[in-house]
Amino acid sequence: xxxxxxxxxxxxxxxxxxxxxxxxxxxxxxxxxxxxxxxxxxxxxxxxxxxxxxxxxxxxxxxxxxxxxxxxxxxxxxxxxxxxxxxxxxxxxxxxxxxxxxxxxxxxxxxxxxxxxxxxxxxxxxxxxxxxxxxxxxxxxxxxxxxxxxxxxxxxxxxxxxxxxxxxxxxxxxxxxxxxxxxxxxxxxxxxxxxxxxxxxxxxxxxxxxxxxxxxxxxxxxxxxxxxxxxxxxxxxxxxxxxxxxxxxxxxxxxxxxxxxxxxxxxxxxxxxxxxxxxxxxxxxxxxxxxxxxxxxxxxxxxxxxxxxxxxxxxxxxxxxxxxxxxxxxxxxxxxxxxxxxxxxxxxxxxxxxxxxxxxxxxxxxxxxxxxxxxxxxxxxxxxxxxxxxxx
Amino acid sequence: xxxxxxxxxxxxxxxxxxxxxxxxxxxxxxxxxxxxxxxxxxxxxxxxxxxxxxxxxxxxxxxxxxxxxxxxxxxxxxxxxxxxxxxxxxxxxxxxxxxxxxxxxxxxxxxxxxxxxxxxxxxxxxxxxxxxxxxxxxxxxxxxxxxxxxxxxxxxxxxxxxxxxxxxxxxxxxxxxxxxxxxxxxxxxxxxxxxxxxxxxxxxxxxxxxxxxxxxxxxxxxxxxxxxxxxxxxxxxxxxxxxxxxxxxxxxxxxxxxxxxxxxxxxxxxxxxxxxxxxxxxxxxxxxxxxxxxxxxxxxxxxxxxxxxxxxxxxxxxxxxxxxxxxxxxxxxxxxxxxxxxxxxxxxxxxxxxxxxxxxxxxxxxxxxxxxxxxxxxxxxxxxxxxxxxxx
Numbered sequence: 142x143x144x145x146x147x148x149x150x151x152x153x154x155x156x157x158x159x160x161x162x163x164x165x166x167x168x169x170x171x172x173x174x175x176x177x178x179x180x181x182x183x184x185x186x187x188x189x190x191x192x193x194x195x196x197x198x199x200x201x202x203x204x205x206x207x208x209x210x211x212x213x214x215x216x217x218x219x220x221x222x223x224x225x226x227x228x229x230x231x232x233x234x235x236x237x238x239x240x241x242x243x244x245x246x247x248x249x250x251x252x253x254x255x256x257x258x259x260x261x262x263x264x265x266x267x268x269x270x271x272x273x274x275x276x277x278x279x280x281x282x283x284x285x286x287x288x289x290x291x292x293x294x295x296x297x298x299x300x301x302x303x304x305x306x307x308x309x310x311x312x313x314x315x316x317x318x319x320x321x322x323x324x325x326x327x328x329x330x331x332x333x334x335x336x337x338x339x340x341x342x343x344x345x346x347x348x349x350x351x352x353x354x355x356x357x358x359x360x361x362x363x364x365x366x367x368x369x370x371x372x373x374x375x376x377x378x379x380x381x382x383x384x385x386x387x388x389x390x391x392x393x394x395x396x397x398x399x400x401x402x403x404x405x406x407x408x409x410x411x412x413x414x415x416x417x418x419x420x421x422x423x424x425x426x427x428x429x430x431x432x433x434x435x436x437x438x439x440x441x442x443x444x445x446x447x448x449x450x451x452x453x454x455x456x457x458x459x460x461x462x463x464x465x466x467x468x469x470x471x472x473x474x475x476x477x478x479x480x481x482x483x484x485x486x487x488x489x490x491x492x493x494x495x496x497x498x499x500x501x502x503x504x505x506x507x508x509x510x511x512x513x514x515x516x517x518x519x520x521x522x523x524x525x526x527x528x529x530x531x532x533x
Numbered sequence: 534x535x536x537x538x539x540x541x542x543x544x545x546x547x548x549x550x551x552x553x554x555x556x557x558x559x560x561x562x563x564x565x566x567x568x569x570x571x572x573x574x575x576x577x578x579x580x581x582x583x584x585x586x587x588x589x590x591x592x593x594x595x596x597x598x599x600x601x602x603x604x605x606x607x608x609x610x611x612x613x614x615x616x617x618x619x620x621x622x623x624x625x626x627x628x629x630x631x632x633x634x635x636x637x638x639x640x641x642x643x644x645x646x647x648x649x650x651x652x653x654x655x656x657x658x659x660x661x662x663x664x665x666x667x668x669x670x671x672x673x674x675x676x677x678x679x680x681x682x683x684x685x686x687x688x689x690x691x692x693x694x695x696x697x698x699x700x701x702x703x704x705x706x707x708x709x710x711x712x713x714x715x716x717x718x719x720x721x722x723x724x725x726x727x728x729x730x731x732x733x734x735x736x737x738x739x740x741x742x743x744x745x746x747x748x749x750x751x752x753x754x755x756x757x758x759x760x761x762x763x764x765x766x767x768x769x770x771x772x773x774x775x776x777x778x779x780x781x782x783x784x785x786x787x788x789x790x791x792x793x794x795x796x797x798x799x800x801x802x803x804x805x806x807x808x809x810x811x812x813x814x815x816x817x818x819x820x821x822x823x824x825x826x827x828x829x830x831x832x833x834x835x836x837x838x839x840x841x842x843x844x845x846x847x848x849x850x851x852x853x854x855x856x857x858x859x860x861x862x863x864x865x866x867x868x869x870x871x872x873x874x875x876x877x878x879x880x881x882x883x884x885x886x887x888x889x890x891x892x893x894x895x896x897x898x899x900x901x902x903x904x905x906x907x908x909x910x911x912x913x914x915x916x917x918x919x920x921x922x923x924x925x
Contacts, residue, residue, distance in 0.1 A: 144551065147544070152538065152542075153537075156534075157536060358784070360753065362746070364749050365746040381534060388747070392789065401548075
């Protein structure tokens, strides 16, 4: 196991009707003027936004609101939020939505106290040293941003999707009410589940030896998702299954199951180019990329892929031909993704084979390589996307 | 799943030679005058204490030291620590040792700012509202106190063992260096492993339905302990196995695997009377009590015990007689404990059957009942201890 730091100071307030705690929590963490930042109109229509602002009013905490964050959140909305916070002297951001909304709030939180362009943090031109405190009310179990120290933003000019990270942007609190996810359409539910599983797999495929505890914890989360996801697809109102998925989504990405081991993250990187170009859902892009990545790299560590097949997918170990078991596990993953309504190839996603050179170009490796499990070159990335074209 | 709050703000600094970070960490969390509180002389002899104080000196942070915390830490040492902190104007406690040392430090941290007797917090006469910040350097993987908000202290007069808890006594940071545990004798290593497994089982046996994610996470930790513990018993210098156990021990007790579900804790309660009376190691007492408790209560939920047998111990499910599978799992647990050198009955522990009435009396139920999985009366506790007399 490698040396590591683990720090997850977020207070998670989990369960039914917990959005009514927002006022108390903002007060506890020192907010005196709040930006309530939300995504879609559904937060308004469902009454959620009303309950959140009511809870602030109960505590006599003034606020301004800013809605309209899009999936694959844009820099334009971030600039708007920064301006608003400055002009209104906001000292706390309350993010009501999914990962896109929270990531956008994090970008605003580091942009407000920074004299330069917030995009500097996403291009490694500046290092995060200050941020407004933020809290979240999560409406989609997926990105794990409610418990993480990272943020992904898309620059509209050129549709560049880039990330930034720091412990300073971990939320002070996150309200997790599984009821809020019950109205999600099946497709978005499936995308969220895929994202959660991908967060675990990015950590699971490692070159670090002797990491049984995090291996087992990763497998625990995957087994949970395999059990619970089909239940919520079949029965969107299943609170218990929603609750299990929601906690799994948070634990999957606050890194408690990923510390002390190398992680890969190439599937996420490649997917960012797909959703950057096609504006597709991140989870849908991952469903297309990740099994194809697995097919391309599994020979690097056949026994690790066989372990996933046996422990996660319940395959029988083929002791004479472990490679067969490894491949069977990957097939199980793709079949599972199809069964929960996810696309698994370019056509189903709405992507085009002729765009592969553009995607590879935007990925920006040049002559370099990247990846924590298998270092990929541009031609490797092209080969993985080629597999994804016709995968089934 | 039940509603819950989860808050674990401790910064964990994990890996080789991390004790040298102490000075930097104390500075980061605002300490300007430190009490270095340690347990046995082995921290001095091994050079650990020297490295810790050197790291404080490097940062020009003054300190005083207080050693001699005993296993099953006593109120007398707590009073001594409170006096010392007050007279030396200490504003940060650095605890170098195992769970006993850390629990003692936590008691001091709440005693210093309190005008009454610190024991009030352990008898529910007072509620924790203030505490000095503490940091820890862990030397035994066992109690999980390095990441928890609880403390157990024994009052020497009457040997009463009681606990107190609050988020305010969660450590600001905990240094986890598995190398420091390599010198532990096999018996203490086994006691620590038993304590870790018991922390998980106390959470696993629940009446809350539909908690797959925490079930699976609990099982992940148990599977890790079953793999790694025999390796460190056979090879004390195995850093990798020590590292897996150390992280499992922390995750087992910061409650991330226990949230949203009822928990039991009767085995711990009953054990506290054993170690209170005989001053035996807590883990050894648990090895005697917990399987006996399981035998007594398994009929309350045969399928949950069968699940543990199958998923944790790898038993084959007996679909015609699940009770057989449940019992086989309990037998596996006791065999495992014996194999790592733990006592499993009264004689092996040094306890006496004729003391059972005293133990039950000290447990203090009177005509009441307690327990989150099965509510036990005094006669139930006596029956469990009776099983433990001759268990094997």
